[in-house]
Amino acid sequence: MSAALTHDSGLQRDFFVCDFFAAVPKHDLASMEHPLFSLSTRPDRRILSYSHGDVDMTVTPSARGRATIFDADILIFCISQLMAAVNAGKPTARTLTLTAHDLLKATHRETSGDGYKRLRDAFERLAGTRITTNITTGPKDDPTETTTGFGLIETWQIVRKTRAGRMVSVSVTLSEWLYRAVLSKSVLTLNRDYFTLRRPLERRIYELARKHCGRQPSWRVSVETLCLKSGSTSPRRVFRAMLREIMRADTIPDYLLLEEPGDIVCVTPRGAVVEQGGTPVLAPEALEEARRLMPGWDVYALEAEWRAFWVTSGRRALRSPDQAFLGWVKTKKSAG
Numbered sequence: 001m002s003a004a005l006t007h008d009s010g011l012q013r014d015f016f017v018c019d020f021f022a023a024v025p026k027h028d029l030a031s032m033e034h035p036l037f038s039l040s041t042r043p044d045r046r047i048l049s050y051s052h053g054d055v056d057m058t059v060t061p062s063a064r065g066r067a068t069i070f071d072a073d074i075l076i077f078c079i080s081q082l083m084a085a086v087n088a089g090k091p092t093a094r095t096l097t098l099t100a101h102d103l104l105k106a107t108h109r110e111t112s113g114d115g116y117k118r119l120r121d122a123f124e125r126l127a128g129t130r131i132t133t134n135i136t137t138g139p140k141d142d143p144t145e146t147t148t149g150f151g152l153i154e155t156w157q158i159v160r161k162t163r164a165g166r167m168v169s170v171s172v173t174l175s176e177w178l179y180r181a182v183l184s185k186s187v188l189t190l191n192r193d194y195f196t197l198r199r200p201l202e203r204r205i206y207e208l209a210r211k212h213c214g215r216q217p218s219w220r221v222s223v224e225t226l227c228l229k230s231g232s233t234s235p236r237r238v239f240r241a242m243l244r245e246i247m248r249a250d251t252i253p254d255y256l257l258l259e260e261p262g263d264i265v266c267v268t269p270r271g272a273v274v275e276q277g278g279t280p281v282l283a284p285e286a287l288e289e290a291r292r293l294m295p296g297w298d299v300y301a302l303e304a305e306w307r308a309f310w311v312t313s314g315r316r317a318l319r320s321p322d323q324a325f326l327g328w329v330k331t332k333k334s335a336g
Contacts, residue, residue, distance in 0.1 A: 025080050025194070026187040028178060029304045031072060032211040035231025036131065036152070038066040039200035052228065054297050055134065062128025064121065067152065069200045071122040073107040075152060076190065078174060082182045094179045097159060100167040108195040116166045123170070126153040131177075150175045186304045188214075191253035201242055202251055204230045209255040209267045216284050219267040226265055280310065280321035290329050302329060 031037070034057055038044035043065030050057045059066060078096055085092050100119060104111045109119070130151055152175055159169040174182075181187070188210055197203045208229055213219035221229075227239045234242065243265065247257045258266045282303060290299045306328050310316075318324045 025076055025190040025192060026083050027072075027076050027190055027207065028079060028181045029186045029188060029211065030181060031075070032188060032207040033229075035204070035229065036067070037069040037072050037231070039069055039204060039231055040065075040233075041068075041200065044068070046233075048231070050228075050231075057131065057133040060130045060132075062125065062130075064125050064128055067122075067125040067129040069203050071125050073109075073195065074103065074119075074122055074126060074172070075174075075178065077103050077106055078172060079178075079182055079187060082179075083185070083187060086183070086185070092183070094154070094176065095171060095173045097169055097171050099169050103170075106195075113166065119167065120158075123153065123156040123172075127151045127156055150177055152178055186307065193253040197251065197253075199246075201230065201232065202246055204232075205243075205246060205257070206252050206255070209252060209257075213255060213267045213269060215269060215281055217268065220260070220264055221267070223263045223265060280307070280318050280324070282325055283322050286322035286325055289326055293326070293329050293333055302332075 034052070034055060035048065035050060036057075036059060038048075038061075045061050045063070045065050047061070048057075048059040048066070050059070061067075077098070081096060081098075082092050100116065101111055103109075104115055104119060109115050128151065154173040154175050155171075156173070157171045158167050159171050160167075162168060190210065191206075194203065194206055197206065205226075208221075208226070209219065212221070223236070223240055223243065226243070227234075227236060230239075232239050232242075240263075243257075244259065246252065247259065250256070254270055256268050256270055258268070260266050287299050287303065290302055291297075294302065303325070306325050309328065310318075310324075
């Protein structure tokens with residue numbers, strides 16, 4: 001399997017050969033934190049307005065509907081290819097040339113004629129879904145606050161077709177917003193079993209557990225907040241029933257979900273969730289202190305921004321990641 005990473009200018013082309021199954025599947029933090037993607041299995045043409053903490057976001061679908069959580073597989077594939085290149089010290093660009101068959105196989109999709117048609121529909125939803133948000137991506141010394149609409153995929157093109165009409169390869173240009181997130185390594189590793197989850201809410205719950213719990217001993221969240229962050233449009237009682245069904249099935253990779261009194265869900269890791277690249281691990285107490293220092297802020301967005309700063313400052317060894325993080329938070333607070 002290969003992915004060709006091309007310079008946007010088109011004057012020079014760099015090829016990076018990457019085996020997706022050897023590379024580690026990764027997803028960007030913003031998509032895991034906030035409900036960018038629809039959980040509906042039917043065309044979702046509703047405009048989503050979402051606010052949580054200091055984050056505001058509006059997601060506007062095209063006539064074909066909002067991009068779904070299964071469409072996001074394409075982005076995960078692209079992010080994984082790019083991160084493999086970054087970690088290998090290879091040049092990257094926003095435009096990737098992918099083998100359609102490899103993409104289908106890697107994300108557990110059918111390779112039949114219908115499978116290729118559904119892949120094309122996914123490209124169109126990704127390109128047509130427009131996002132307006134103040135979520136910041138990129139390094140701390142050059143942040144980008146997006147206040148205009150953009151698509152997660154800027155452009156896509158069928159590069160070659162067989163006589164039967166199947167896509168052989170496609171060219172995908174990611175949005176600058178998403179590309180900056182990848183370069184700043186604002187990404188997390190996914191369990192490969194994520195692609196075997198067939199119910200949209202299962203996938204979304206895994207993303208939230210991976211993002212918020214990670215390797216911490218536990219993460220407790222109210223059903224109300226979980227419903228909001230999942231992007232579910234179901235009534236609370238219906239969402240709670242679906243959540244309980246997921247708990248009974250016990251299908252979420254890496255994490256165990258338990259219901260606690262007070263309409264609380266407790267998420268605990270089944271075992272160590274391995275993060276690549278020696279990324280510093282923060283204790284829950286450090287995140288709680290950050291919440292106290294920066295009331296109203298999204299502490300996980302702060303954590304992601306600090307990690308990006310740590311990467312761009314040379315990934316220096318930290319004797320105490322917690323103290324380094326809190327020192328950075330205090331500096332950010334002082335700067336206003």
